Amino acid sequence: MGVLADGVVQAFQLLIHGDPKVIQIALLSLVVSGMATLLSLCAGIPVGSALALARFPGRQVLVSLVNTGMGAPPVVVGLVVTIFLWRSGPLGVLHLLYTPSAMITAQFIIAFPVVAGFTMAAVQQLDPKLRLQIQALGASRFQMVWLLLREARLPLLAAVMAGFGAVISEVGASMMVGGNISGQTRVLTTSIVAEASRGDFALAIALSVILLALVYLVNLALTLIQQRGRTR
Amino acid sequence: MSGAMPPDMAKGLEATKLSVMLGGHQVLDIPSFDVRPGEVLVIIGPNGSGKTTLLLSLASLLKPTTGTVLYQGIPYREGLSALQLRRKFAVVFQEPLLLNTTVWDNVALGLRLRRIGHHETNERVKKWLARFGMAPLARRQARSLSGGEAKRVSLARAFALQPEVLFLDEPFTALDSPTRQALIEDFESVLRETKVTTVMVTHERNEALVLADRVAVLMNGRMRQIGTPEEVFSRPADEETASFVEAGNILHGVIGSQNNELVTLDTNGQEIQAISALDLTVGTEVIAYLHYEDVTISLPSPQAMSSSARNQPRGRIVKTSPVAGSQVKVTLDCGFPLAAVITKRSWQELGLELGQVVAASFKASSVHLIPIPGKPSGLSPGVSEPAS
Structure with a gap:
């Protein structure tokens, strides 16, 4: 138990003293996962809306692919991205492996199906008659999708939370495509693995506390927005 | 293309050889049918008779399997696109189907979708909220309204569009009797005042008697009788119609x-x-x-x-x-x-x-x-x- 208490104490010391190394790691975590979430929203919301609203051959296959993607092991995603970015791989010329860009790419691939799946569910839970009413009000196709998404804005926030939650906490892909290079591609999760394997439990716990606090704060902000929308 | 064909203002809606198949079943089979400009046509019929399907086909919200619908003499989608047609119409459904925003924004929605100017939008929203007695609730969230209030807002939203044809699908069901009576009275006076061409689906005989210029009886997807309320209710065309309308x-x-x-x-x-x-x-x-x-x-x-x-x-x-x-x-x-x-x-x-x-x-x-x-x-x- 002493280890745990030491870790918590050390976490506060690190935070209070503003240890530049820890701050850099935490910031990189935020930037990488934030960017990946943002990109996955840009791609996942349109794809999720299309899957919820359009009827086309092969839709069922795509829906099950998205659902499978929501549970895809990050390690496998990391492996695939690594193979693509490998020096001799198809995208090797980009020299992206072991950079934050590679990590953003891998995390985007992890978050995208989560966001698409949640968007699909959010749009599908709307009353189907509402769609007819919006059409009857004279909405173009684009206007209708926009209005439906606005109508589903509260459940859509769940898509943001789930997408961000999936990537901020994943370790396998970041480790693989980022390489956990100190000062360059170290994020909170990969550092925790590294510190723990070196036996520095206190630091690992400190980083864990910071990670939990970060996840909590982001979700708290989103929840506040969501619940304010509910009660209004 | 018949884009050059001018609309014939003396004509309202016409349907010829209209047929709709849903899931392998023929739900609508109407050789010919028309709605005259300025009239209030009430379609009655038992559940599952195809009333709503007919209404959606006429409102350009459902593409019939075969047959043609014409507005002012021009077949749908030959002159105007489905969207352009919808922007000449307004539809009120059984549920109010308001969006999760304020009462005001709900009534303004259709006008904004049509990119009607800010000033005119405000004028029209104000006018129609007042006309249906909802002006004091303009800033309220639509979700917090009672059933009767929500229905009034959905009617105001439709009239604010100043539609050329108004479609209503059982608009007064699911309301308690005094609320419904008061609403029908307001609706009736607005209808007489605007003289908008109206197609309404209902199963309430009283509504048809009070509102209709003509009543159409639809059963099993077929038009059994069209005539004045007196003709339909006092002299039903056949036995089945008589028993449905409880002739009297x-x-x-x-x-x-x-x-x-x-x-x-x-x-x-x-x-x-x-x-x-x-x-x-x-x-x-x-x-x-x-x-x-x-x-x-x-x-x-x-x-x-x-x-x-x-x-x-x-x-x-x-x-x-x-x-x-x-x-x-x-x-x-x-x-x-x-x-x-x-x-x-x-x-x-x-x-x-x-x-x-x-x-x-x-x-x-x-x-x-x-x-x-x-x-x-x-x-x-x-x-x-x-x-x-």
Whole structure:
């Protein structure tokens, strides 16, 4: 138990003293996962809306692919991205492996199906008659999708939370495509693995506390927005 | 393309050889059908008869499997796109289907989608919220409204579009009786004022009687009869229609007096007694509805009072027509036309014949009174407060 208490104490010391190394790691975590979430929203919301609203051959296959993607092991995603970015791989010329860009790419691939799946569910839970009413009000196709998404804005926030939650906490892909290079591609999760394997439990716990606090704060902000929308 | 073809303003909606297949079933099969400009056409029919499908096809919200719908003489999608057509129409569904925003924004929504200027949008929203008595609730969230309020907002939203054709799908169901009555009155006066071409689906006979210029009866996807409310409800085209509309006498009258719930009305100079819980003031114009089956016929008796029925007019048999199986519809002239459906056996056993004077009788409680909105009546006006 002493280890745990030491870790918590050390976490506060690190935070209070503003240890530049820890701050850099935490910031990189935020930037990488934030960017990946943002990109996955840009791609996942349109794809999720299309899957919820359009009827086309092969839709069922795509829906099950998205659902499978929501549970895809990050390690496998990391492996695939690594193979693509490998020096001799198809995208090797980009020299992206072991950079934050590679990590953003891998995390985007992890978050995208989560966001698409949640968007699909959010749009599908709307009353189907509402769609007819919006059409009857004279909405173009684009206007209708926009209005439906606005109508589903509260459940859509769940898509943001789930997408961000999936990537901020994943370790396998970041480790693989980022390489956990100190000062360059170290994020909170990969550092925790590294510190723990070196036996520095206190630091690992400190980083864990910071990670939990970060996840909590982001979700708290989103929840506040969501619940304010509910009660209004 | 017939883009050069000018719209014919003298024509409303027309449908020819309209057929809709859903899941392998033919839900609609209408050789020809039209809605005249400026009229209120009410479509009635049992559940699953294809009423809503017909409404959606006419409103350019559902593409018929085969057949053509024309507006002002131009086939759908040949002149105007589905979207352009929808922007000439407005649709009110059974549920209010308001968006999760303020009352004001809901009414403004269709105008914004049409990119109507800010100033005009504000004017129209203000006008129609006031017209339906919802102006004080403009800033409220639509979700917090009661059923009746939400329905008023959805009607205001439709009228704010100043549609060329207004479609309504069972707009007054799921409302309690006083709320519905007040809303129908407001709606009726707006309808008469705007003279908008209207197609309304309902299963409420009273609504059809009060609102319709013409009534169309739809059963199993086929049009059984189109005519004035009097024609359809008093002279149904066939047996099935008769049993669905519960055919009966439609009498126009004026309230003469009301004593507790017993109402006396004047029909063509003749007195009829009816029971009504409505608070009707003397002079109110009403429609009195009386099922054919509720009228009995007997041979005139010398006694003044021979039954407990409050109405015992005498009349001459002017017409007979056979009805379902063993029954016959007998029309009397009692100073006002009155028809009864009796068995052929009764007809024979009483030895009735054309031209004979008989005594009809019906209970005051069999007469259903329907006040005509816009005419003086003591009905509570609800939340309505016409402001224009």
